[in-house]
Amino acid sequence: MRMPTKTMRLFDDLLESPQNTLVEQASQDGRIPIGYSCAIVPEPLIMADRLFPVRLHATGVTGTEMADNYLSSFVCSYTRSLLEFAMDDRYEYIQGWVFVPSCAHMQRLIDNLEYLRKPAFSHVIDVPRKVNDVTIAWMVEELSMLAENLSSHFSVDLGDESLSRAIAEWNSFTEIVRSVGELRKRTHPPLTGTEFHTMLMSTLASPKDLIIPKILDFKQEVQQRGSPVDYRARLMLVGGHLHDPGFIRIIESQGGLVVADRFCTGSIPGLMPIEMNGDPIRNLAEHSFRKTLCPRMMEEFHRRVESIIETAREYKVDGVVIEIIKFCDLWGVDAMPLITALRKQGIPVLKLEREYRLGSEGQLRTRVQAFIESMGT
């Protein structure tokens, strides 16, 4: 096993607590952290002027006893963990919340947060579940309302110019991350999936401008590595929220190298560039729909399948692992036709049900090991 490098240790540290050193540094500089919990939220909108986005995570959560009293234990553990942290005042530093009622669980998380810890600023984007001209126009209105509310509440500039600057900054950030991700296409990638995901998660949990130099350091370090990573099979991960890199670490400990990540907190296709010409809000609205391949989008099943197949081919993947947080109805139900569609294409698939926090490691190891052996690699 490769020893963690200096930048990797830094990324690990950034993920230890929602209020990491870079968030603290930005807050001390008078900048405003805005928390969000769904990939549909367009980050550049909450990157303009003094705002910066923080993807809400509850890495290190040990239990959800308080949250279970309200959300029940039959709800996805990501939402329960967020509520637990919120009830424990772990998000005190967050000055505003932007939500999408992407599923029933997330919707009830918003309700419970409003009831238990009403944030000073909270906004819900009503995102349609299908894409056409009418719903894009609706989404443009929704994002305009968000911009207006943010602007009046925090006295920040969210005009066209400011937004265009934020989009440009976001595009250059994603270009750098994508260039690191591209290294995984190599037959012998110089970095592991765990390392890539640790880096990616820390970018989601930190101000972009402050984390960019660290990513560049990491990229340089990776490019200078002598020995490539050893593996038995190249895997692609598909599913919902995955925050803890430990999950990938376990998969990789069995010889499965994760080279592609098509999940909410992954890089594919979430980091594709945003169009710079024209109305920035419209560009953000269209981009949000284009990059969202969540089963909440009712008419996107074929696009979802095609995107997975295309990515699997592009990254020369041997098998796909679908990871689903227990009780997630969207992924849980959708996985059934998804698995059939992928197997029809000759792609081996493993479906893993898991909790938000890492657990049942032995079981996970055994299943991954059996999957890799079943592929004959």
Add this chain to the structure above:
Amino acid sequence: MTLKEMARIVRPILLGIPGQARHIAQHDVPELIRDVRGFTARDFLVFSKYWLMCWLCIGKVVLRRGPIGFTRELLRYPWMLHLLRVTKLMRRLARGRHGGYLESICMAVYTVAALLAENLEEIFYHKDSLIITEEMVPPDIARAMGLNVWMLEVMGILLPMLSPEGTLKYIDEAENAGINPDACSLPKATVGMILKGHMPTGLAMVSSNMPCDAGMASYSYIEQEYGIPTYRLDVPHNFTDERAERLFAEDLKGMIAFLEKHTPGRMDWDRLKEICEGRNRMLELELELWDMIRLRPAPLAAEAVILSHMWHFNLWAGHKLSIRHYERLVELARRNLAEGVPAMENERFRAVLWNPPFPHFIDIFNRCERDFGVVLINDSMTYNHHTPIDTSTPDSMVRGLSTVIMQGPMVRHTRGPAQNYLDDIFRMVKQFDLDMVWVANHVGCKSGQAINGILREKCRAQRIPLLVLDYDLLDPRIVSQDGMMNQVEFFMENVMKAPRLDQETIPC
């Protein structure tokens, strides 16, 4: 279908006959005798009339199709055998009830049978104009277009009412195929029925984002399996303003254009006007009924109110029989009110049921009336914020229907802020002078589960007794009927301090 396949289907049916016969002799017949003994002569005549009418409906379907044709249909849709238990359902619900209340219950069951027979004939004879819809998509528009509608989830709800284990094999089938076991059992049963090939297919399909994630997501699979053109309605999260109404009305127009493209159906606005006027009439009657059941003691209650709404408003709004049913319900309630006859003599507590009812234990309120004097006055699936549809123009009708869908039960309660859910409960408590709130805590309904904490605290603050009754919508293996009754008993004894009626000591 090959002979081998036919034999595979027929064999378990034939093998089951001796067991069924034994069950009828040992349980059904003694139960029937016991129940009938409890009737007055008039009650007996009323019950017999509706019993006979149910069998006439069934007989008509069988005779019209002919023995060979019907056998073929039975092999295609084996769940039809469960429908023979409709009079047993009537008997279970009629138990211990009398007079106008008994008649209203029998009538509700009969109208289910009569309209279901009509629906079955549509799938037997009119496949060329049949479309498939999801449970929350009202068929009004499609019917106005001259199309026949089969709502996929209907059997998932009806079968457990007729036989509690009616959907289990379908649930198992879906779980074995890979659907997550913790999903709601209704989409699981529906998917299972499709996997087994026990559902009809149509020319096109209309689904939606309602009422829940699992229901919505299941249509990805159903679309793959059927391979027919599909349109999906999308109710916005914040549906209460003009902007949302405009968006959803446009969506409905998109659905009309889609159906005109993919089916022979053509929009007949005059027909839609008739249907909407029929719906308005039913709404008017329902509101009058609600006004009467607000009074203590209620002149009618339970299934007369909730089963009627569930069946007639969701599937058959504007149908002549549905309007007639509501007219008769109101007549019966008026008569009981005028004569001072309560639905239930021992109305001790008035309850509302929140969330989906208990299909596999549909007579739970019958038991609770007799055991504890708890009368179900209304439920969340019935309670709505509908307003009459303006039938003056095609646009106003589409707009009106869009509001009916968005403000309808479940749709209204599963989206938007929690106030949509909570405020309705407390409004109902006042409106219907209720003593307690029952939450049907369906294990697969995450949206409902995740709001119980807030509801509990709010009920406590307002000193409203709350029973959160754990169960699974269709699967009695999760919580059995006994398990459900134990929860009720525990609540009645410990929270309400009200022992069973038969254990109460009569004061000297």
